[in-house]
Amino acid sequence: MVSDKELAELIFPEVKETIADLEARYPLRNLPSGAEVTRFAPSPTGFLHTGSLFTSMVCHKVANDSNGVFYVRLEDTDTKREIEGSGLQLLQQLKLFNIVPNEGYLGDHQVGQYGPYIQSERADIYKVVIKHLLEEGKAYPCFCSQEELDDIRAKQEKAKIIPGYYGPFAKYRYLNNDERKERILKGDPYVIRFKSSGNHIHKIKVSDLVHGNFEIAENDMDIVIFKSDGLPTYHFAHVCDDHFMRTTTVIRGEEWIASLPIHLELFKALGWQAPKYAHLPVIMKIGENGNKRKLSKRLDNEAAVSYFLKDGYPSEALIMYLMTIANSNFEEWIFEHKFEHMEEFKFSFDKMSLEGALFDMGKLNFFSREILSKKTKEEMLEMTLKYSKEYDEKLYNLVSSDPEYFKKIINIEREKENPRKDYEKLGGLYDLISFFYKDLYEEYVKINGLVYNEKFSLEQVKEVLSALKELDISKDEQTWFSQMKSIGESLGFSSDRKAYKANPEAYKGMIGDVAEILRITLTTKKNSPNLYYVMQVLGLEECHRRINQVLSK
Numbered sequence: 176m177v178s179d180k181e182l183a184e185l186i187f188p189e190v191k192e193t194i195a196d197l198e199a200r201y202p203l204r205n206l207p208s209g210a211e212v213t214r215f216a217p218s219p220t221g222f223l224h225t226g227s228l229f230t231s232m233v234c235h236k237v238a239n240d241s242n243g244v245f246y247v248r249l250e251d252t253d254t255k256r257e258i259e260g261s262g263l264q265l266l267q268q269l270k271l272f273n274i275v276p277n278e279g280y281l282g283d284h285q286v287g288q289y290g291p292y293i294q295s296e297r298a299d300i301y302k303v304v305i306k307h308l309l310e311e312g313k314a315y316p317c318f319c320s321q322e323e324l325d326d327i328r329a330k331q332e333k334a335k336i337i338p339g340y341y342g343p344f345a346k347y348r349y350l351n352n353d354e355r356k357e358r359i360l361k362g363d364p365y366v367i368r369f370k371s372s373g374n375h376i377h378k379i380k381v382s383d384l385v386h387g388n389f390e391i392a393e394n395d396m397d398i399v400i401f402k403s404d405g406l407p408t409y410h411f412a413h414v415c416d417d418h419f420m421r422t423t424t425v426i427r428g429e430e431w432i433a434s435l436p437i438h439l440e441l442f443k444a445l446g447w448q449a450p451k452y453a454h455l456p457v458i459m460k461i462g463e464n465g466n467k468r469k470l471s472k473r474l475d476n477e478a479a480v481s482y483f484l485k486d487g488y489p490s491e492a493l494i495m496y497l498m499t500i501a502n503s504n505f506e507e508w509i510f511e512h513k514f515e516h517m518e519e520f521k522f523s524f525d526k527m528s529l530e531g532a533l534f535d536m537g538k539l540n541f542f543s544r545e546i547l548s549k550k551t552k553e554e555m556l557e558m559t560l561k562y563s564k565e566y567d568e569k570l571y572n573l574v575s576s577d578p579e580y581f582k583k584i585i586n587i588e589r590e591k592e593n594p595r596k597d598y599e600k601l602g603g604l605y606d607l608i609s610f611f612y613k614d615l616y617e618e619y620v621k622i623n624g625l626v627y628n629e630k631f632s633l634e635q636v637k638e639v640l641s642a643l644k645e646l647d648i649s650k651d652e653q654t655w656f657s658q659m660k661s662i663g664e665s666l667g668f669s670s671d672r673k674a675y676k677a678n679p680e681a682y683k684g685m686i687g688d689v690a691e692i693l694r695i696t697l698t699t700k701k702n703s704p705n706l707y708y709v710m711q712v713l714g715l716e717e718c719h720r721r722i723n724q725v726l727s728k
């Protein structure tokens with residue numbers, strides 16, 4: 176009878192290396208104790224998902240905090256789902272969030288001693304390991320056709336038992352090696368399956384850095400480890416790669432917990448120590464029916480990282496926000512640290528909540544305002560040019576036509592102790608600042624007119640504006656404001672809320688109304704950056720021009 180070794184040789188005659196050779200080629204890493212080796216292992220199947228950014232952020236953080244290594248491995252064995260160019264794009268997007276691997280697949284090249292880091296380039300390595308499993312009788316060629324598989328499934332469904340290729344249903348597990356050899360020589364197509372020795376009525380104890388210790392049914396599926404296209408499946412490739420790349424902690428999404436028994440059985444069959452595992456919670460949102468659900472690529476804009484990039488959120492804001500999901504103590508920490516130096520925060524798996532965190536746009540917006548308010552005018556200019564060049568041509572043309580003027584605009588109440596948080600993101604900035612530009616102001620007024628509080632007639636508006644022409648902007652803000660107050664008072668507006676409330680008929684309105692009339696005249700808006708500084712930026716002449724235009728109506 177054909178031995179397991181002979182069968183393995185028949186299947187992989189070209190494979191001469193052994194596992195020992197691979198162990199020698201990929202030696203244990205020489206790292207200080209406690210250093211973690213983590214990896215982000217995306218499949219090149221599309222855009223960077225917010226959940227994947229979350230995972231890669233944690234991988235990066237854990238490696239950095241421990242002076243370890245963070246690497247990227249491209250998991251491209253599912254060639255049917257591959258989207259050309261998406262691997263490179265994923266790496267470029269990670270870089271925008273300052274997630275730069277120390278090693279691995281970097282988009283357009285690979286760096287490191289443990290490569291190749293693209294799975295489709297590792298077929299030789301997988302074959303060595305699979306040949307070894309065949310030699311040990313722990314794997315076998317399976318000739319099951321699609322019809323046979325369908326048939327097995329139909330029977331299982333009818334009998335209401337667990338579907339899959341296992342135990343008595345794993346029919347090709349029971350061929351002998353002579354029969355296997357005969358079919359191979361005949362040219363029958365086959366895949367290679369792992370021969371499980373588990374039984375799902377048994378439970379195994381597993382430990383997870385996020386979920387703690389728990390029990391889960393043992394694997395008993397004879398899973399495919401090597402496909403007919405010459406590439407392995409995810410389960411097998413991950414085990415081989417994390418072993419030979421010397422990963423210490425596998426950090427991945429919670430959806431992989433269900434396959435953990437398969438992975439642990441593979442590690443055991445190969446006599447390798449499994450890495451630690453941390454399965455991260457999924458990011459959720461409140462769905463249309465009011466229930467929590469996973470962020471969906473199909474339904475939710477915020478599922479794609481590109482959405483935040485297009486909208487001009489500063490990348491630190493999203494990372495900071497995601498860190499609040501990752502560690503429950505982070506939010507308090509970052510407040511104490513005034514939204515700065517988040518790299519000094521010590522991440523810990525113990526502080527990760529088990530329930531999927533809800534994506535909270537409001538909180539992201541809050542972080543974003545904080546971060547944008549702390550940028551200098553130079554940084555704002557640079558960010559705005561970079562952003563608008565890619566996503567907003569109108570804004571790009573506007574800002575690049577006069578960068579110095581843009582800096583004046585954006586510097587209103589910036590670069591000071593408590594900067595104003597006027598801007599949330601760069602998307603929409605055009606509409607917020609266009610009134611500073613004479614032509615755009617004119618265009619707006621022509622189309623929309625200026626809309627004042629309807630309790631004032633045009634005559635009243637004019638009366639206020641004509642008096643406000645006296646305003647002096649050459650002194651400080653305080654003086655300017657006192658002047659506005661006394662102008663208002665002389666026209667019958669109150670600067671005392673209590674007095675006004677007690678007797679509203681006695682006044683035309685409050686000083687706030689006076690300021691609003693001026694604000695709408697100069698900015699077209701009810702809300703704007705600090706009006707005193709807006710006037711400084713526009714210059715007195717332009718302010719008077721805008722006022723006179725209303726007066727001449």
Ligand code: GLU
Pocket residue numbers: 215216217218250413426427428431
């Ligand atoms: N390629 C897998 C994915 O994209 C990676 C899972 C893992 O990190 O092991 O989901």
